[in-house]
Amino acid sequence: MKHPRLWRMNHLFFLLALLAIIFAACAPPAAAPTAGEQPAAPAAAGLPPEPGRGTDGELVLVYWQEVSILNPYLASGTKDFHGASLILDPLLEFNENVELVPVLAEEVPTLENGGVSEDLMSITYKLRPGILWSDGTPLTAEDVVFTWEYCADPATGCTVQNFVGVASVEALDELTVRVNFTDPTPYPYTAFVGYLSPIIQKAQFQNCKGEAAQACSEQNTNPIGTGPYKVAEFRANDTVVYAVNENYRNPNQPHFARVIIKGAEDASASARAVLETGEADYGWNLQVEPAVLLDMEAKGKGTIMSAFGANVERILINFTNPDPNLGEKRSLWTPEDPNPHPFLTDINVRKALSMAIDRNIIAEQLYGPGGKPTCNLLAGPPAVASTNNDACLQQDIEGANKLLDEAGYLDSNGDGIRETPDGVPLRILYQTSTNAVRQKTQALIQQWWKQIGVETELKNVEAAVFFGGDPASPDTYNKFYADVEMFTNGPDNPDPQQYLANWLCDGGANIPSPANNWGGSNVERWCSEEYDALFAQLRTATGEERNRLAIALNDMLVQNYVAIPLVFRASVSAYSNTLSGPNISGFETEEWNIETWHRVR
Incomplete structure (x- = not known):
């Protein structure tokens, strides 16, 4: 929807600035605030007049999703890509x-x-x-x-x-x-x-x-790189300690001699470490209710910043059967046996689940100006944001119930839970990562789905595990041992091709399975020859035709309810008032220029 913008602001301007982002989608990128607008930052004592290589001591970054691996080609979680970006x-x-x-x-x-x-x-x-x-x-x-x-x-x-x-x-x-x-x-x-x-x-x-x-444990946790840092210590799902790469191409960089990325209990704990206690210099992905963040920022130790790229909080639908009684076939798709889900393969059920959700309440109550209800998986840039799906913005419990009635999903025994025509109850296991905003979202959706006769069991998994990609773990989002799951994703490139490739089937090669170490990106296990063919056209298209095809691919995903979009999210982080250099790019890691970060002088 929007090009990324950098906003550095004190607590008096944070709310207004984010509102401006949402209602001024076509405005040109705003200039960075002047130094006078920043909270007064004490100069760090004992530093040379100008930052040089390793002159500024230790930098502490706190992620409530701890780093699990430093090989981005085997990683599943954004936090792992961030951790690797300091090295590679x-x-x-x-x-x-x-x-x-x-x-x-x-x-x-x-x-x-x-x-x-x-x-x-x-x-x-x-x-x-x-x-x-x-x-x-x-x-x-x-x-x-x-x-x-x-x-x-x-x-x-x-x-x-x-x-x-x-x-x-x-x-x-x-x-x-x-x-x-x-x-x-x-x-x-x-x-x-x-x-x-x-x-x-x-x-x-x-x-x-x-x-x-x-x-290859050593290679995956201690890669040799060309970036500003190298690994000094790695503890999976806990802490990564980095030292200066002495062979880095700029002899004056990086400015911090040591960087630590450590975990936190949740996003609120990450925010407190930067904004209240001063224990950390940078807090990433602060999925915290806005009023709570503003109260923390008022303590005067740190500053909130944000950028809109194209990230969307969504619910993914499992098109395969996750029943644990299936053993090794659980959530396994193969060309010979797609292993269909007992009721989520029916578009009527998926559509009813979407119709029952009030996206406006989720966005307003849990995200504030940092989130906007959306019906698209591809929410930006503006040229590829579809306007064909906006009906989802209106909750329709009555319509969802009527749809399920007409499709033959009835509550035959009066227990409040519908069954399939052959007697399978509409019971859903709904998983996501441990985070207060996500658990509140789950609770709201659980209530709405109950109103349409769908019983929902809620599960949350520690973020480091959920996004960890460990092939041995049953709780990773790639394994998808649940009926639906929720997290945020979005393009890492302003051109939509790379992002839309995530839903290619490619004969099943792109679907997570033991054959690819559960590494495919088509997590929903949805296969469509029509989608693959339309994507092939996108790859060679230019100009308005390229935009048209990107919108058509988004619409195919949304209108088939492959995933259910909820909220178009801003990336919200915080940095210490003693730190200079953070500069969010909506299509890169937030540490993309970490070699330039230094203490305020």
């Missing part, structure tokens, strides 16, 4: 103005500079000369080629969609790499672009492709 670099990334900027590449390849071929079949990158890995060895084009080979191996279980449509990657010389596409590709900035698609070192990972990927 892509060729290009997006800055706070949603502009592509070079990182490991010398420049952004374009048609004009010859980097993108005239037939749109390839893009060629020149690597910056002299880039070293943290172990002192040089970065080469072979590392880029290997990164693609690693993720392209189906048995690796790669969790990202950046390489869809890539036919091959080849090293033209030591510092030149060409990405070749299967079809003309008008938007070539997906492979090796952004935090989901960094370069990994061939020498470290060459024995970790395919089935060996999950077993």
